Amino acid sequence: MKKFLKNNAVQSLIASLLCIILGLLIGYIVLLFINPDGAWDAILMVLKNFLKSSLAKTRTKLLGATLVRTAPLLMCGLSVLFAYKVGLFNIGAAGQYVAGVCASLYAALAWGWGWLPCILFAVVAGAALGAIVGFLKSYCNVNEVISGIMLNWIALYTTNMILMSQKQQASHYTLKLKGNADQAILPTLGLDKLLKNERASIAIPLAIILAIIVYVVLFRTRFGYELRATGNNRNAAKYAGMAEKRNIILTLVIAGGLAGIGGAMLYLTDIEQWSVTQTSVPGMGFNGIAATFLGGLNPIGTIFSSFFIQHITDGGAFVDTTYYCSQISDLISSIIIYLCGFVLFLKTAINRGIARSEEREALREKALAAQAAQTAKPENVSANEKGGEK
Amino acid sequence: MLLLLQYTLIFASVLLLVALGGCFSEHSGVINLGLEGIMVIGALGGALMMRWLPAGTSALVVVLLTLLAAIVFGVVYSSLLAVACINFKADQTIVGTALNLLGTAGATVLVKAINTAANPNDHSATIQYIEQKKAFIHYFGSFEFNWFMVIAVVILVLAWVTLYKTKFGLRLMACGEHPQAAASVGISVFKMRWSGVLISGALGGLGGICYILAGVSQWQFEYGVAGFGFLALAVMIFGQWKPWRIGMAALLFGFFRALSNVYSGFDFLTALNIPGTVYNMLPYIVSLIVLALTSKKSRAPKAEGIPYDKGMR
Numbered sequence: 001m002k003k004f005l006k007n008n009a010v011q012s013l014i015a016s017l018l019c020i021i022l023g024l025l026i027g028y029i030v031l032l033f034i035n036p037d038g039a040w041d042a043i044l045m046v047l048k049n050f051l052k053s054s055l056a057k058t059r060t061k062l063l064g065a066t067l068v069r070t071a072p073l074l075m076c077g078l079s080v081l082f083a084y085k086v087g088l089f090n091i092g093a094a095g096q097y098v099a100g101v102c103a104s105l106y107a108a109l110a111w112g113w114g115w116l117p118c119i120l121f122a123v124v125a126g127a128a129l130g131a132i133v134g135f136l137k138s139y140c141n142v143n144e145v146i147s148g149i150m151l152n153w154i155a156l157y158t159t160n161m162i163l164m165s166q167k168q169q170a171s172h173y174t175l176k177l178k179g180n181a182d183q184a185i186l187p188t189l190g191l192d193k194l195l196k197n198e199r200a201s202i203a204i205p206l207a208i209i210l211a212i213i214v215y216v217v218l219f220r221t222r223f224g225y226e227l228r229a230t231g232n233n234r235n236a237a238k239y240a241g242m243a244e245k246r247n248i249i250l251t252l253v254i255a256g257g258l259a260g261i262g263g264a265m266l267y268l269t270d271i272e273q274w275s276v277t278q279t280s281v282p283g284m285g286f287n288g289i290a291a292t293f294l295g296g297l298n299p300i301g302t303i304f305s306s307f308f309i310q311h312i313t314d315g316g317a318f319v320d321t322t323y324y325c326s327q328i329s330d331l332i333s334s335i336i337i338y339l340c341g342f343v344l345f346l347k348t349a350i351n352r353g354i355a356r357s358e359e360r361e362a363l364r365e366k367a368l369a370a371q372a373a374q375t376a377k378p379e380n381v382s383a384n385e386k387g388g389e390k
Numbered sequence: 391m392l393l394l395l396q397y398t399l400i401f402a403s404v405l406l407l408v409a410l411g412g413c414f415s416e417h418s419g420v421i422n423l424g425l426e427g428i429m430v431i432g433a434l435g436g437a438l439m440m441r442w443l444p445a446g447t448s449a450l451v452v453v454l455l456t457l458l459a460a461i462v463f464g465v466v467y468s469s470l471l472a473v474a475c476i477n478f479k480a481d482q483t484i485v486g487t488a489l490n491l492l493g494t495a496g497a498t499v500l501v502k503a504i505n506t507a508a509n510p511n512d513h514s515a516t517i518q519y520i521e522q523k524k525a526f527i528h529y530f531g532s533f534e535f536n537w538f539m540v541i542a543v544v545i546l547v548l549a550w551v552t553l554y555k556t557k558f559g560l561r562l563m564a565c566g567e568h569p570q571a572a573a574s575v576g577i578s579v580f581k582m583r584w585s586g587v588l589i590s591g592a593l594g595g596l597g598g599i600c601y602i603l604a605g606v607s608q609w610q611f612e613y614g615v616a617g618f619g620f621l622a623l624a625v626m627i628f629g630q631w632k633p634w635r636i637g638m639a640a641l642l643f644g645f646f647r648a649l650s651n652v653y654s655g656f657d658f659l660t661a662l663n664i665p666g667t668v669y670n671m672l673p674y675i676v677s678l679i680v681l682a683l684t685s686k687k688s689r690a691p692k693a694e695g696i697p698y699d700k701g702m703r
Contacts, residue, residue, distance in 0.1 A: 030496075034503040089483045140682040145423060145483060146627070147681065149620040150674040157667045280613055286491055293484060321513060325502040327612075330495035338470070338488035341480035 002354055011350055012296030015343040016305065019294060023336035030331065031324060038323035046329050049315035057196060064197025066307070066314045068269055071207040072097070074306040075262030076288025077295065078214050079126075081302055083144075083255040084292060085218055087231030088248065092133050092148025094285025095155035096126035096256040100263025101274060102159035108184030108268065109166040109175055115184050119264045126260020127253045129155060134252030138245040144252070152281045160276045173273035186268045203265035208303060210258070215299040227251055259285060283330065287313065290333045293340035309333055392533050393652045394645075400604040402644030403542035404597050408622035409629065409636045410549045411593030416631060417553065418586025419566040419579075421695045423486025424471050425594045426619025427493025428464050430611070432595025433602045434497045435463025437609060438504075440522035449525035453537060456522070456599060464595020465588050467493070472587040476580055479697035494614040501611045518608040526603055538600040545593065550633040562586055566691030569698045579698045597622065617674065621647075624677040628684055631691065646673045 031039035050062035083090035103125035107113040136142040186201035218224040230237040230247040238244045295301030316329025415422035439459035474480040498515045505512040528535040553559035564572040565582040602609040629636030650669035
């Protein structure tokens, strides 16, 4: 049992599950305060999402809808994760995601590019934004969180300005890809039939493959080792001959590219159109932060956690609006991020507990050995032993 | 022109209040990235107070109670950051970000619930305070004077006196520079950091209510405060963590923010034919440039962002 608990992956899993349970519990309490009547149903609905339907066909369709949005969320999560492993907090993922949306939609609608070049262009756009943050961080010592936030807003307004030329005449949404740029819609590879959802596309397997690639790069290559070393101690990495400035910029370029793909992955399915009068940065990038930390800072864990975050976000949309609004799932995921801040403390506490009990055991064994040497009063010894175990 | 001055002053007041909040927190050694969320919650407290005060309340009472509500909400909310970052040594960046997201989501959920409870068909997250807002405003000719302009200056002076002229302020700053040294002469680092964060909560809450009272007379809580908490952090860095310089920086940033509100009133600016979104972006672009130029030789408190560990040297 103790050996099992000592395992880092197990600890991460326990911590994440605790965060989820506590997050749901606190969310439930908040709902109870707002309106005690529907609180339990609302939480159940958030948790059920696609399971709410009794028809198998609708269930698969709704699951497909969640998966379509999980792919871009996973990319944003990977972006945050990649940077975090190098000691950088890429809150700019939200803006890099927007840049990806902008590039892919513009290339598709204005230039008539195919889906693959569109995705690549989105990578470039996101990476460019990441490069700015990286450059400012390594050469001008600007805190990457603040520059990231500034770039989020700059990216949002620039995107609105650029996509203005591609909007529908009667509304403030961009043109649909279907009918205007069919070549740019992501191929489905039969996933649409499997999930009974026409939006299910190559984006879903692609995102999972990229998660595995990120894992391999970070933990199984020299390059990844250098990046992580830079994250652990910038000066030590520099001393060991690693180009720490280049590593920081490169990290944010890669992180930006990952978030950029995310933008393309959602909008090239034609599931929704961009509103050019939008005045708030889309939440996808911020939810990515939740996914990363909930996933125990592991790319494979992030696959599951981003599905969970998207699952409860979609579930929130089904909540009875006479009682609550759909934002309760945002509330729950932000509580979960807050709780993730305590994970380190929890892990230290577990390890300390294990160490203490091991120490106690060692002491007891010693005492037992000492007592075994004295043969007097054997019954009392066993009684003491039992008391000690309690 | 007068309009530009008015908006510059009011936005500068917001930035000044919040940046001073950040300044207290960072001088005590805690990076407060949750200012944005604290602003939202402070604004929520003030707006709710204005909504629930009976119509005939005298102006002074409205002002005082609204300010009090904003401060209380801000302080209570910032204690979430303090508990996590000071007592549990959590990562200050994660917790700050969580507070930002939680602030907007929580305020939206709460306001929507209150609106729907009052009127079942109302699913908006908007609070109106047209009447109550008048308590904060005086007209000098066409110049709309807002009491927050005075409050901001008073707090600036108070902040300077507290930080540099009192025992408390000097001890607070010591905890941000070298907490172990401070502890060795009997200063409780935990208490100092807690007070730093709580003060930043109070000022952040004040800044939040000031922000939603600037210009508009209703607020949609889904929108949060549009990155103002982070602009304030940029102001603080540009001001090199010193109150007077923060004041100057706030004026500069307030000016660029005001431009996006009033650029259409200037003939030569409209003649340039720049799209309005460019003016919207301006404060963020300026802050990026300013940060790039000033961060290199910034004198941040040395121990900021590092959880206090008694055993560390």
